Amino acid sequence: MSGKANISESLAKGLLILDLFGIEDAGFTLSEIAARVGISKTSAHRYVTTYCEQGYLARDPRSGLYRLGVRTLALAQSMIEQSELVRLLRPLVDEAAARHGLHIDVGILANDAIYLIYRRDSVDTHAFRSFSYASALHYLAAGKAAMAFIEPRALAELMARLELVAKTDRTITDTAVLEAELGQVRELGYARNNEESLPGLIAIGAPLFSLRTGAVVGAVSFDSSTATYSMQEFERLFAGYLVELAKKISAVVSL
Amino acid sequence: MSGKANISESLAKGLLILDLFGIEDAGFTLSEIAARVGISKTSAHRYVTTYCEQGYLARDPRSGLYRLGVRTLALAQSMIEQSELVRLLRPLVDEAAARHGLHIDVGILANDAIYLIYRRDSVDTHAFRSFSYASALHYLAAGKAAMAFIEPRALAELMARLELVAKTDRTITDTAVLEAELGQVRELGYARNNEESLPGLIAIGAPLFSLRTGAVVGAVSFDSSTATYSMQEFERLFAGYLVELAKKISAVVSL
DNA sequence: ACCGCCGTTCCGACTGGCGGAACAGGCGGA
DNA sequence: TCCGCCTGTTCCGCCAGTCGGAACGGCGGT
Structure with missing residues (x-):
């Protein structure tokens, strides 16, 4: 094994197990793991013990399934x-979320994926918890926002690598279509997700930049349920505010 | 090695390294780790790579120190x-914190320590971030609140095990004094921390119970700076509310 | 130029991880 | 009730992956 x-x-194998629990907390049996x-x-068995x-x-005494223990929870809390x-962007995001009752996600771009590092949720999107901690780029507003501002050569390579897996029937699965949409994102300054990741979920996302290097480092997105806003309303009401927030975050966070 | x-x-060694980063994020050199x-x-080196x-x-390109990477952050966020x-207690705690501008910590009792699993911070205690993710019991309001309601025999064994390390000159370091204080806690229904963990920091804490087993499982605490409230004021204003919140959390969280 | 500390690599000795197989207990269906 | 299936757990021999000392190269001091 191991070309690397x-x-x-x-340790690597052990971490794979932790990953599992990061995606679903439903609980696992040993054999499942x-x-x-x-x-x-x-x-x-050795790793889990x-x-x-x-x-x-820890093992849930009732179901017998393995679940996250308090130590992980506490460690996670502490790390955050x-x-x-997170400390720097939290006040900005919380204030914005509170003022408009918005659901806001902040993600960092790495390894051809977007890592959700902070979320401020609102009541109406509580149902949409299915976002795992790392996600593909092409079906998220945050992902497309970030992609659009990757420098052309790196973007071309990235596009070649990506598999455009469909999450809903609206997910963009064609490279040419995606490229066209990214062009639009660059014009608008923000990206849309119109039920492309989950039916009933819409979002708009704007890129975050490193002021040092000028490169895009992540994105921030506002999420909503289609029951609350239509895509058009959502954009009209919040797009300006989103872009403004993204700028504020970029200014504060030194990456 | 390994009686166990x-x-x-x-994996165990590897996790020790993660622990390190859970306590301080200042960044470490390899040799330090x-x-x-x-x-x-x-x-x-093998583990870190x-x-x-x-x-x-990830290595901070400027300082060359090893720091937490985005993946950990995202994983931690996801786990939480x-x-x-956390999902159940969060709305209760957030609402309580917002209503009175309080700093609230929720901890779980395990392994002779209290694990901080949720924190809602207010502006005036932002300075007091020194609480690591697991802490000894005897100098925290939450810790003493939890201890006071451990069943007598287990408590006696626990008391024998504990080393009453001093964090400030007000920390209780004598077993008899601590036992007397725990009696007081049982009468009042909540515990006090009068600058016993950090100068300038006061707190009151109330126990959380498992409604299934009736045993104490953790504690919730309100924290404040001495600049904002005196201990007497703080108790008078918030003790009733604290106990009420603890009951609400106990009712919602099934442990 | 020196020194000290950094991270990194190479090496041989050895130990701890590996997985097949076998065992024990619980649950559901026949 | 018995049987099959799946759970978690233990045992064991083999090999691979881990171990730490020592040595190397790079950087920032005095």
Whole structure:
């Protein structure tokens, strides 16, 4: 195994298990974990008991399933607070969310994906929790907003790599269509997601830039339910405010 | 090594490194990490590059220090959201914090320590971020509130185990004094922290119970700066409300 | 030029991880 | 009730991955 040099494969495998719990907290059986990460039940058992021993995972006494333990929760909470990044953008996002009753996500661009690092949720989108912690770019407002401002050469390479998987029947699955849309995003200064990731969910997203390098580093998005706003209303009411917020965040966060 | 059975020591060591970053995000050098977790530089290097490879850690290009990567941040954010626990108590805590401009912490009791799993901070205690994700019990309002309601036999064993380390000159370091104070806590229904963990920081804490088993599972605390309220004022204004909130949380959270 | 500390790589010794197989317990269907 | 299936768990021999000392190269000090 391992074309890569000098990495700890045990640790890497172990992290795969943590990842699993980052996506769904439904709880897993040992065999399920073993199957999903592709290791033997024996190894899975060893890893899982290690996590349990240290309080990162715990077994739900009722269902017998493995779930996240308080230690992970506390560690996660602490990491988020420790993070200068989150600390800086939080007041801006919270204030914006509170003022207009908006659902706001902040994502960072990395590894051909967008990582959700802060979310401020509103009541009406509480149902849409299905966003996992890392997501593909092409069906998110935040993802398209970020993509649109990647420098042309890197973008071309990225486009070649991406698999445009359909999440709904509105998801863009054609490279040419996506490229055209990115052009539009550059003109408007923000991107739209019109039920492309989840039926009933619309969003607009604007890019975040590093003031040091000038490169795009992520995006911020406003989300809404189609029951609350139509796409047109949502854009008309909030697009200006979104772009303004993105600028404010870019100014504060030094990346 | 390993009196314990069947655990993955590589993973355990690797997790120790993550822990480090949960406590301080100042950033570490490789040698520092190796020294702190007590492994060779070679091993530390292997673990750290593994983390980096996967995006959990990253090197700050300016300082050269290892810091948390976006992946960890995103994973942490996701875990917090996935957690039913946090999801249930969040609206209650947020509403309470907003209504009175309070700083509120929620902690879970485990392994002779209190794990901070949710925090809602206010402006005036922003300075007090030094609370790490797991903390000893005896110098926190939340810790003393939880301790006071542990069943007598378990409490006796716990008291014998605890080392009453002083954090300030007001920290209780004597077992008899602590026991007397716990009696007072049981009478009042809440605990006080009068600059016992940090100069200038006061708090009151109330226990959370499992309605299923009846046992204490954690505590919730209100924090304030001495510049804002005196201990007496703080208690008079908020103690009733605190106890009420603790009951509400206990009712909602099924543990 | 020196020194000290940084991260990184190479190496041989060895230990801890590996997975197949076998065991125990719980649950549901026949 | 018995049987099959799936759960988690333990045992074991083999091999691979981890270990730490030592040595290398790069950078920023005095």
